Amino acid sequence: MELKLALVQMTTQLGNVAANLEKHLYFIEQARKQGAGLVVFPELSLTGYVLQDLAPTVAHRPTEDDPIFRPLLEASHELDLMVGFVDEDLRHRFYIASAYLSGGRVIHVHHKVYLPTYGLFDEGRFFAWGDSIRAFDTRFGRVGMLICEDFWHASPPYLLWLDGADLLLLSSASPGRGLNHGEKFESTRWVEQVTRSYASLFTIFVAHVNRVGYEDGLNFWGGSVIFDPRGEMVAQAPYHEEALLVSSLDLNLLKRVRARLPLLRDERTALVQRELMRILQSERTLG
Amino acid sequence: MLNVDLTINCDLARRVLTSFIRSEVTRVGFRRVVIGLSGGIDSALSCALAAEALGPENVLAVCMPYRESSSESLEHARLLIEQLGVPTITIEITDMAEPLIRRDPAMSKVRKGNILARARMIVLYDQSEAFQGLVVGTGNKTEILLGYTTLWGDMAAAINPIGDLYKTQVRQLARAMNLPRPILEKPPSADLWIGQTDEDELGFTYAEADKLLYLLVDQRYSPEECIAAGFDRGFVERVLNRVRRNQFKRMMPIIAKVSNRTVGYDFLYLRDWGT
Numbered sequence: 001m002e003l004k005l006a007l008v009q010m011t012t013q014l015g016n017v018a019a020n021l022e023k024h025l026y027f028i029e030q031a032r033k034q035g036a037g038l039v040v041f042p043e044l045s046l047t048g049y050v051l052q053d054l055a056p057t058v059a060h061r062p063t064e065d066d067p068i069f070r071p072l073l074e075a076s077h078e079l080d081l082m083v084g085f086v087d088e089d090l091r092h093r094f095y096i097a098s099a100y101l102s103g104g105r106v107i108h109v110h111h112k113v114y115l116p117t118y119g120l121f122d123e124g125r126f127f128a129w130g131d132s133i134r135a136f137d138t139r140f141g142r143v144g145m146l147i148c149e150d151f152w153h154a155s156p157p158y159l160l161w162l163d164g165a166d167l168l169l170l171s172s173a174s175p176g177r178g179l180n181h182g183e184k185f186e187s188t189r190w191v192e193q194v195t196r197s198y199a200s201l202f203t204i205f206v207a208h209v210n211r212v213g214y215e216d217g218l219n220f221w222g223g224s225v226i227f228d229p230r231g232e233m234v235a236q237a238p239y240h241e242e243a244l245l246v247s248s249l250d251l252n253l254l255k256r257v258r259a260r261l262p263l264l265r266d267e268r269t270a271l272v273q274r275e276l277m278r279i280l281q282s283e284r285t286l287g
Numbered sequence: 288m289l290n291v292d293l294t295i296n297c298d299l300a301r302r303v304l305t306s307f308i309r310s311e312v313t314r315v316g317f318r319r320v321v322i323g324l325s326g327g328i329d330s331a332l333s334c335a336l337a338a339e340a341l342g343p344e345n346v347l348a349v350c351m352p353y354r355e356s357s358s359e360s361l362e363h364a365r366l367l368i369e370q371l372g373v374p375t376i377t378i379e380i381t382d383m384a385e386p387l388i389r390r391d392p393a394m395s396k397v398r399k400g401n402i403l404a405r406a407r408m409i410v411l412y413d414q415s416e417a418f419q420g421l422v423v424g425t426g427n428k429t430e431i432l433l434g435y436t437t438l439w440g441d442m443a444a445a446i447n448p449i450g451d452l453y454k455t456q457v458r459q460l461a462r463a464m465n466l467p468r469p470i471l472e473k474p475p476s477a478d479l480w481i482g483q484t485d486e487d488e489l490g491f492t493y494a495e496a497d498k499l500l501y502l503l504v505d506q507r508y509s510p511e512e513c514i515a516a517g518f519d520r521g522f523v524e525r526v527l528n529r530v531r532r533n534q535f536k537r538m539m540p541i542i543a544k545v546s547n548r549t550v551g552y553d554f555l556y557l558r559d560w561g562t
Binding site for chain 1: 292557559
């Protein structure tokens with residue numbers, strides 16, 4: 001089975017949801033022309049990233065009667081979509097969210113569970129913390145979505161792996177930082193290292209879609225990338241430029257790799273659970 | 288002494304900084320910029336980056352000599368202008384500044400230097416309107432941290448592409464961009480009086496200060512760790528004291544909060560709001 005996956009590495013207008021929606025529809029059309037079956041967008045692709053006090057004013061509910069989601073749901077009849085947005089729940093809590101849309105329906109919404117609130121980041125000040133990590137079924141197999149800081153922690157990808165995800169859709173608005181003599185920013189090197197590791201450790205497909213452009217002095221570095229279950233790079237978009245990266249993934253590779261390397265089969269989840277319970281019940285948690 | 292490596296990847300820096308200029312100028316409806324050229328390396332680098340980002344025809348190089356400015360400064364600015372092919376205008380600030388300076392025969396060098404820096408700010412913002420271009424800043428990370436600047440003078444700008452590069456890194460990038468040799472080789476000077484050099488006035492070299500600041504600021508070393516790494520205790524204290532004392536120059540005026548929502552505290556938007 002084949003998945004033609006499109007990563008949309010785009011800039012956004014900060015707080016201008018209507019303009020960003022137009023850009024989504026444009027890229028969806030471009031991806032459709034190239035035969036894509038799934039199109040994924042970066043973190044907060046509909047709103048921009050450093051929202052601060054804009055957060056409540058750009059929030060949307062992913063429903064058919066929402067003016068922003070209606071055209072996206074319509075487009076999802078032809079190809080599946082993952083978009084980044086601010087979700088507002090019925091009690092008016094605001095989340096950094098990704099929605100997976102297919103066949104005119106919302107298949108799954110993920111709320112970012114790790115909100116970086118340190119250094120240049122201040123997400124915990126403006127957003128509510130997501131509280132669940134679930135894989136979900138799609139026509140391309142079982143998928144998991146995580147947003148930026150979610151996969152700076154090892155546990156969310158691990159949980160999604162155990163929950164059956166064979167394809168991780170990782171989205172970011174990652175600012176480049178740590179300029180030194182190296183070929184890339186320190187932050188770029190770090191993210192590429194961990195995303196590749198997840199593909200290798202879990203024998204799964206990993207797609208990371210990162211935005212580009214600037215918000216005030218922050219540069220978003222792009223470099224969106226796909227790794228296969230061997231940890232090999234399938235394709236990568238350029239750094240710091242808008243790009244539509246369309247690649248064919250041979251999903252049968254999952255079977256061939258796991259026949260050779262049965263890491264999933266041999267994973268001792270009961271042992272993990274036992275030891276985790278012991279650690280959490282002891283005084284030594286996080287030492 | 289700990290080996291502190293401040294080397295940067297110049298290709299990456301150049302790409303990010305030119306794209307930054309393009310993005311931050313065009314998104315607010317401009318396509319041009321104005322830059323005050325002193326003849327020194329910081330303004331030369333900012334100007335070269337802007338010319339590469341926007342096209343030389345969209346960068347106005349403004350020379351603002353004072354009667355005591357070194358003629359060398361102007362010559363060096365000319366070399367750069369010719370190399371880049373940017374349009375230029377020369378506006379002497381002597382006539383603007385003299386009446387104020389003459390009012391006090393006992394005026395200190397510092398006061399005079401501040402007046403000149405602020406006179407240049409007035410000229411640049413006037414040219415900003417006339418040329419329809421944003422003012423591009425030319426302060427580097429070292430001088431911003433040390434506060435070796437004039438408040439509302441040379442710090443005044445709409446965007447600053449080189450404010451996160453230490454002086455050592457500015458030199459490296461300027462070399463990589465092949466700026467005129469005399470600009471690369473001369474000692475740094477604010478040229479506020481005859482024979483002035485930054486390093487004489489500061490009492491230490493940029494090379495030393497940059498390494499220390501990199502450890503303190505970028506690498507979060509404690510002062511004691513810097514001393515253990517080989518820096519002189521007195522030097523560490525002097526630099527730290529300068530950084531702390533000059534925090535005010537890095538901030539907008541502080542507002543006394545009395546309402547529920549106050550600019551600067553809980554009215555939080557990026558400048559790029561809506562663009």
